[in-house]
Amino acid sequence: MQASSSGTPIRVALVEDDAYFQHTFQEAIGQAPDMALAGVSGTLAMGLALLERGAPDVLLVDIGLPDGSGIDLIRAAHTRYPACNVMVCTTFGDEAHVMQSLEAGASGYLLKDSAAGRIVEEIRSLHGGGSPISPLIARQVLTRFRGRPQAAPADEATAPGGLSARETQVLEYITRGFTAEEIAGLMQISRHTVLTFIRRIYAKLEVNSKAEAIFEARHRGLIRE
Numbered sequence: 001m002q003a004s005s006s007g008t009p010i011r012v013a014l015v016e017d018d019a020y021f022q023h024t025f026q027e028a029i030g031q032a033p034d035m036a037l038a039g040v041s042g043t044l045a046m047g048l049a050l051l052e053r054g055a056p057d058v059l060l061v062d063i064g065l066p067d068g069s070g071i072d073l074i075r076a077a078h079t080r081y082p083a084c085n086v087m088v089c090t091t092f093g094d095e096a097h098v099m100q101s102l103e104a105g106a107s108g109y110l111l112k113d114s115a116a117g118r119i120v121e122e123i124r125s126l127h128g129g130g131s132p133i134s135p136l137i138a139r140q141v142l143t144r145f146r147g148r149p150q151a152a153p154a155d156e157a158t159a160p161g162g163l164s165a166r167e168t169q170v171l172e173y174i175t176r177g178f179t180a181e182e183i184a185g186l187m188q189i190s191r192h193t194v195l196t197f198i199r200r201i202y203a204k205l206e207v208n209s210k211a212e213a214i215f216e217a218r219h220r221g222l223i224r225e
Contacts, residue, residue, distance in 0.1 A: 012058045029120065039056070047065070166187070
């Protein structure tokens with residue numbers, strides 16, 4: 001098993017507001033003999049406070065935090081601790097968030113539905129000098145640097161109404177009466193990821209129920225009648 005080059009545990013700080021993923025990542029890190037959890041927080045403010053306690057070897061951070069953007073935390077960590085390896089674990093797969101995160105100092109970018117089962121291996125890879133990136137994200141980055149338009153954008157934050165492509169897909173499934181479990185199967189993601197998408201849809205549309213979300217989306221022309 002790969003370990004820290006110095007023989008000491010890899011100190012990992014986690015900033016994640018989703019209870020399921022926070023528990024999943026925390027448990028996986030806790031069971032890894034070559035890692036130590038340096039701290040866990042669920043908000044941008046608490047994440048910044050974590051950095052005040054010292055530099056972790058690896059910082060795992062979500063982009064959509066309840067009190068701000070994880071990109072601000074990435075920038076702060078990179079500025080204060082240049083040697084700290086930052087990896088994004090998020091549901092946001094659009095080019096804008098990806099490029100802003102990399103420019104702020106992130107060295108890895110994973111979509112949550114593909115990261116949960118192998119997070120320990122990805123942390124080791126990042127700490128060892130690698131740059132773990134979900135295949136979907138890697139394709140976007142390569143396409144951008146090749147100077148060609150993307151054939152099929154995965155998750156556009158700049159889409160009409162502010163909904164990403166995958167959020168719009170979830171909303172369309174909701175409109176057709178599918179449950180969260182059924183949507184998870186159709187999209188091949190976890191139920192918890194679907195619920196995260198639904199929560200973000202509600203926040204962006206400023207609604208509190210599925211019926212309100214459907215009405216508001218139709219009113220804005222985001223989905224077909």
